[in-house]
Amino acid sequence: MARAGRRPGPTNTPDAILAAARELFAERGFQATTIRAVAASAGVNAALVHHYFATKERLFVAALNLPLNPAEAIVNVLAAGPREQFAERLVRFFVSTWREPATGQPLQAVLRSAASTDQGAAMFRNLVENVLLERAAAALGVPKLRVVVAMSHLLGLVLGATILQIEPLASATDDELVELIAPTIHRYLSPDS
């Protein structure tokens, strides 16, 4: 683990771990990739991977360059107020996430890469199937298919509003979007619907 130089850069330890993680996750998928294998491939001790990224799931989210952990975000939004207004909070949170440059730009990059490269698609599929779906479906008490359909709706909106910049979607107000879309997300993600 000797460092060749003093300046931080693409050769520092967290970046080396992330590069190894991206390669292994893309090649083997989320389930078959271990922290130990990532550490070995990066030439570091597994304890150091845990030190920087805590869990395999967080390492994966970091390797994808995601601005946030979508499973944690759903659980947090769920806990932030009454269940009856969960869909409204989620849509508002999601619209501001894609409109805020610090989170919107990495989100667009992930989406572009998922839509245009096989490796990007595999990473994204792994994220949804292994990190997001199980936990979100359990926390919400709805079947996984409903979670994927709701997520696809939100992804389609990001695509239309930011990458394709289709009007009048791109410049609709947050309130217009919440009013239109929250009832749909409520229907998809409520256990009683």
Next chain:
Amino acid sequence: MARAGRRPGPTNTPDAILAAARELFAERGFQATTIRAVAASAGVNAALVHHYFATKERLFVAALNLPLNPAEAIVNVLAAGPREQFAERLVRFFVSTWREPATGQPLQAVLRSAASTDQGAAMFRNLVENVLLERAAAALGVPKLRVVVAMSHLLGLVLGATILQIEPLASATDDELVELIAPTIHRYLSPDS
């Protein structure tokens, strides 16, 4: 308009017109591109462009390699039965369009190119803003924003089911998808909702 050889190929007249159209539509947008300009750029008479493609809109759909004209498809599905079941017919039609290889593969290609290149995004935005939205919103009697939101939902589903191949969406039955999604599309695209 002399033809150099006898075999059909990338140098035949319709292909030359389409190549010129793709370049001009991408460069100037749908509105500013004329049949006359496309004809001049392809080195043919404007009457010949009309002969092969009838209208600028159809030329544009052909230049995009779209398997169908989305505005015509919506109008046809609308006319095919009672308005109350329009959303169900539309979702069923759309799911079979993306699952049928002859129409699904070109649709995926358009979506990939729209998500990954600036020219693809511009062509797609032009298609929606100039060909789809006006006509669909008028035929359905709903604001354009609702049409874009419904379309984004359907695009997100194609992305998730075909390009990203996320389960359990990718292998859900047509009936499951219609049951889940048709009420949403009904709500977005009904004038009284």
